[in-house]
Amino acid sequence: MAILENSKRRSLLAALAAALAALVTNPRRAQGADAESIAQPETRDDMSFVAVAFAMQRRALDSGDQGYGAIVVRNGVIVGQAPSRVVVRQDPTAHAEMEAIRDAARRLGSRDLGGCTLYSSSPACPMCEAAAYWSGIERMVYGKAARDGGSPGLCG
Secondary structure, X not given: OOOOOHHXXXXXXXXXXXXXXXXXXXXXXXXXXXXXXXXXXXXXXHXXXXXXXXXXXXXXXXXXXXXXXXXXXXXXXXXXXEEOXXXXXXXXXXXXXXXXXXXXXXXXXXXXXXXXXXXXOOOOOHHHHHHHHHHOOXXXXXOOOOEEEEOOOOOO
C-alpha cells in the first residue's frame, strides 16, 4: 500500500472523522429508507466527482426521468447524491441538484452545507443555484470537462 502524503492523510482522516461523527450523532438518519450507502471514488478530484454526477444522470435516464445528476462533496467525501426525479415524483422542484442538496442536508443533519462543493452533469438552473447559495455551498463544478462554476449566487 502506497504511503500517503501528510496533507492527503490529514484530509482523508478529517473526511472519515466527519462521516463517523455524522453517523454517531444521527444513526437513525444514516439508516433511513432514503439513506442508501454512497460509493466513494478511489481518486478524489473534480473529474472523479463529475463522473459520479454522470452516474447519477444515467440513473435518472434508467428510471425514465430527465438526464441530470448531481452530488455534494465535503472534505473529499460524497455526502449527498441524486438523479433528477422531476418526472418520477411529478415534482417540478426535484431537479438533481435540489435532490442532492436535500440528501446531503438529511445525511449531515444540518441545512448548513458550508465547505461543500456541488458537482452536476450540467450548469445549475437559477432555482438550483439559489438553493446552493442558501445552503452555504461554496463551489459548483459541472459538465464532462469539470468546469468550475465558482460560488453560487442569487439571480438579479
